[in-house]
Amino acid sequence: MRRIAFIFPGQGAQYVGMGKDIVEKYEIAADIFTKASNAVGYDMKKLCFEGPEEELIKTENTQPAILTTCIAIAKVLEDKGIKADVSAGLSLGEYAALVVSGALSFEDAVALVKKRGRYMQEAVPIGKGAMAAILGMERNTLLQVLKQVQSEGIVEAANFNSPGQIVISGEVKAVEKACEAAKEAGALKAVLLPVSAPFHCSMLIPAGEKLAGDLDRITINELHIPVIANVNADYYQNKCQVNELLIKQVSHSVLWEDTMLRMLEDGVNTFIEMGPGKSLNQFLKKILKKSKHNAEVYSIEDGESLETVLNSL
Structure with a gap:
């Protein structure tokens, strides 16, 4: 029996042109970009398809741009009858997972991650923080x-x-x-790493505190699809956990390897990464190699890879 996970990447995967051919082919994807533009107050198609890159890589622009591209792809899959049995996303990607689950509306999520990006950037002066792999x-x-x-x-x-x-x-x-x-x-x-702030450490606690006020002002719904949270690699039990876990996520470790192992142990055998880049695909292949599990792993970031998945599933 096929058990499908939708997984979504985080910041760093963005590039000018992402989502363009999918939007040109699928009206449901184009609608998502229009909704994003209305929610954030600028032309999301222009930003994603034309750049310039120096605008796209600004954290407060990057986060809504990636989220929009991810959800546009997810909506096409759902429209074609491919549904997630479970979902998760790395850092920013967790918001996409919560949109797919129904916990967050897309419009609320895309406006929220724009603010999240700004708060994360403002929390630490440029030059004071760093990250390394x-x-x-x-x-x-x-x-x-x-x-x-x-x-x-x-x-x-x-x-x-x-x-x-x-x-x-x-x-x-x-x-x-x-x-x-x-x-x-x-x-x-x-x-x-060439990053502008030290993400997911205690220096970002002030960003989480600012985000808390915005989360309090939006409607959180019950999850219709299970989502695994970054901070504990466990399932959201109910909508009451959403605010708490998203606030913590800003300044806590992302347990991505643990999250993927939890899915594998729970019988997920098909993973579909959607959004720019293939980083989650690469991580998952390393996790599979070390574990005793087997799974099919797909990535969708453009029209060609989307057609491949539609034809395979």
């Missing part, structure tokens, strides 16, 4: 390394993406020291 190191070993360098400042695990790929986040000096210590402890690589 640590490759080829076990989770527990890296956590010990982070403890050893805490005297240098804030540095925390931000994303547990897949076996051997963990992202750290915090103050510049502490992150740089952690990179050196990780390599000395056996990491294959430690690479500073």
Whole structure:
């Protein structure tokens, strides 16, 4: 029996032109872009299809742009009869999962992530925070390394993406020291990331506090499709958890590897990543290789990949 998960990427996957050919072919996708434009107050098609890139990569623009592209693809699949049995998204992608579940309206979600992006950027002055990818190191070993360098400042695990790929986040000096210590402890690589803020660490708590006020002002509905949250790799039990978990998510680790393993253990055997890039596909293949599970893994980011999935399923 096929059990399908819709999974959605986070910030960093964006590129000029994303979603264009899907919008040109499917009216239901075009409608989503129109709704997004009305909700955020600018032309979402123009931003996504034409850029310029320097506008698209601004955090408060990137987040609604990726969310819009993800939901446009999801709506086409649903319209063609392909439904999710469960959903999840990495960081920003969790909002797409909650839209698919019915917990959030798309219009509320796209306006919300625009503010979320601005709050995350404003929480830490540019140049004070950093993030780095640590490759080829076990989770527990890296956590010990982070403890050893805490005297240098804030540095925390931000994303547990897949076996051997963990992202750290915090103050510049502490992150740089952690990179050196990780390599000395056996990491294959430690690479500073070109990001504008130290996402998913305690330095972002003020952003979550601002987001809380906006969440209080929107309607949260019961979930019609199970969604697994980033912060605990567990299912939302009811709509009352949505505000709490989305606020925490801004400043807590993203347990993506744990989330995918939970889905696999619960019988998911078909994963469809939708949105720009193929990062979740790559993470999942590493997770599958290390685990005892098997699954079909698809990515949809353009018309060609969409047709492939429609023909396969």
